[in-house]
Amino acid sequence: MRLGSILRRLAPLAVVFYAALLPAQSFDLDQARVPLVSLDGPWKFHPGDSPLSQGKPAWAAPGFDDSSWALLDGAKSWAVQGYPAMSGYGWYRFTVWVPAGDQPTSMLLAPIVTAFEVYVEGGPAGGSGEMPPTLIPSTEFSYHLFPLTLGGSNSPRLVHVAIRVWHSPIWAGYVGGGPYRAGHLAGDPKLLAIEQSHQQLIRNVLFVDYYAYSIAAALIGLAILCLFFIRPAEREYLWFAIMLLAQSADSALTVGQRIYSWPPVPVYDLLDGFLVAIIIAATFCFFSRVLRARIGPLGRICLALIAVSPFPAVFYWPGWFSAPASAATQMVCLLPAELWILYVLFDRAVRGNLDARLLIVPALLDLGYFMADNLAIVLAQAGWTRIPRALEFPLPLPPFTMQTGILFHLFFVLAMLVFLIRRFTLARRQEERMAGEFEAARQVQQVLLPDLLDQCPGFKVECVYQPAEQVGGDFFQQIGDCHGGMTIVVGDVSGKGLPAAMMVSVLVGAIRAEAAHGADPASLLASLNDRTMGRSQGGFTTCLTMHITPEGLVTLANAGHLPPYLNAREIAMPGSLPLGIVAGARYDSITIALAPGDRLTFVSDGVVEAQAKSGELFGFDRTRDISHRPAISIAEAARVFGQRDDITVVTLEYSGAAVAMAEPRR
DSSP states (O other): OOHHHHHHHHHHHHHHHHHHHSOOOOOOTTTTOOSEEEOOSEEEEEESOOOEETTEEGGGSTTOOOTTSEEEETTSOGGGGTOTTOOEEEEEEEEEEEOSBSSOEEEEEOOEESEEEEEETTEEEEEESOOSSOSSOOOOOSOEEEEEESSOBSSOEEEEEEEEEEEOTTTTTTSOOEEOSOOOEEEOHHHHHHHHHHHHHHHHHHTHHHHHHHHHHHHHHHHHHHHHHHSTTOTHHHHHHHHHHHHHHHHHHHHHHHHHOOSOHHHHHHHHHHHHHHHHHHHHHHHHHHTTOOOOHHHHHHHHHHHHTTGGGGTTTTTSSOHHHHHHHHHHHHHHHHHHHHHHHHHHHHTTOHHHHHHHHHHHHHHHHHHHHHHHHHHHHTTSOSOTTTTOOEEEETTEEEEHHHHHHHHHHHHHHHHHHHHHHHHHHHHHHHHHHHHHHHHHHHHHSOOGGGOOTTEEEEEEEEOSSSSOSEEEEEEEOTTSOEEEEEEEESSOSHHHHHHHHHHHHHHHHHHHTTOOHHHHHHHHHHHHTTTSTTOOEEEEEEEEOTTOEEEEEEEBOOOOEETTEEOOOOOOOOBTSSTTOOOOEEEEEOOTTOEEEEEOHHHHTOBOTTSOBOHHHHHHHTTTSOHHHHHHHHHHHHOOSOEEEEEEEEOOHHHHHHSOOO
């Protein structure tokens, strides 16, 4: 066996043997203590402000006699220690015994309300917040680090600390001044900096639920807003997106104020009031739309109160109201809208509305908790309860906690997403079904339009049909007879879309049946009028019929349609009612003679009523001026101007009887 192999085998044994000979490491709990001391003991306290001595506060001087001052716990506000509702100035004094050493020392103070200045050995050492005069007082909830001694000393020493506190009268009625939390320390600056960072981290964790909800609500709100841009007619997506984005902004605002003390409290209250108003208004509009609840006079009053609700939230700032009165006034402005929402939900749910039944519990929890929580805050501000935020307690959800209000928000958003997904799915199915029906109707209309077999020798007929939607209510028929002449029918069913298209199919069938029996234009209109009675569902149909012989003799009858143009001049025709209004109506006819080269033009009201973005109509004058053009040119001019309705243009050019006799009929 090689020597190297033997040494490798003996090495572990040698290590164990060597370790056994060493003494065990010893830790001294007494000598190795952390160089920190708690300052959460009794502090000397005196209300009011210090007089000046040589330009400096006399109560900050190290030699000042504070033996007559009261003793207060430095970890509690002065309001709970004999000075309730006290605002203005108050002074604290205490001393710190610093042992000999070569290291500087510092002091870490827990949050103090509202603003304060620190004096060490009579000199200023720093502070927090703005002292009077200040327009907008702020409250910082942070731990602050101040120097006690800048260097070491060969001998122990006594350091005098004085703290000048100013408490704003805005909050004095329900928030005590001075320190209100334990955690004051003195000692090693490095260790205190670590503790300061640790306290900030603890505070950050307390609001991680608000932070997370702000991000989630923003992302979902943006997604819903994109859905609205895809389907702008469905405004419920817009209201839901606005509600979520406002909630996201409000949660972010809460995080900024509670963690970074920005913005100042009065500004925060105003911004929060506006965001809450937007949330309630968007929720109000959302439910009124999805539940088809008409916003009547009462609803408009609710919206008006919502609009003014942010302003009473800061009436306490200039001293017009007390803080609880301001908050109560804001609640009263929002309460009618919240009750309206809950009433509509309950009413629709009782009537069997599935959407209301799906949303009633989440909405009741979310809105109900919001109202109850604000009521609890107002009662605490008014001094009727001792717990400032009785309903705001964190729920343990390891490794974090979550406020009850955030949990209800999430439950409500989840229910809303389920509702919108269900609604979107049903809408898509409905659209697919309607698309199939429209396609079928479009194919039917294409079949009903005349083809080349209906053309007659001696006549050049052009027709252009441009529906405003997939299918429309205009119709045109050209039917030749056995004598070389033909019948032309142009009409317009009131309305658009599928119902109008279905009425068109009925009329076209009736026209072809009557034309096969050789009905003259007036008789054809009377028959069509009888067919449409009771089928128009409150609507009507305008119709113009014409029969023309090979010799150019034209017989015209009109039922409320636009008169035709002959060589760019309107033909005067007797007035008459549209079809489907009066039963048994009779129609008059006129006869004119065409010369070779004459041109007849028929248009629907979609041409005359084309409307530009400025609101200007295409009008009769423009229609007359271009009536000599080809059909496609007239229709395109109206479409480019601003199509609002179905456009139909029919032109007929007469070549003469000789041409009609020379050309075989197709």
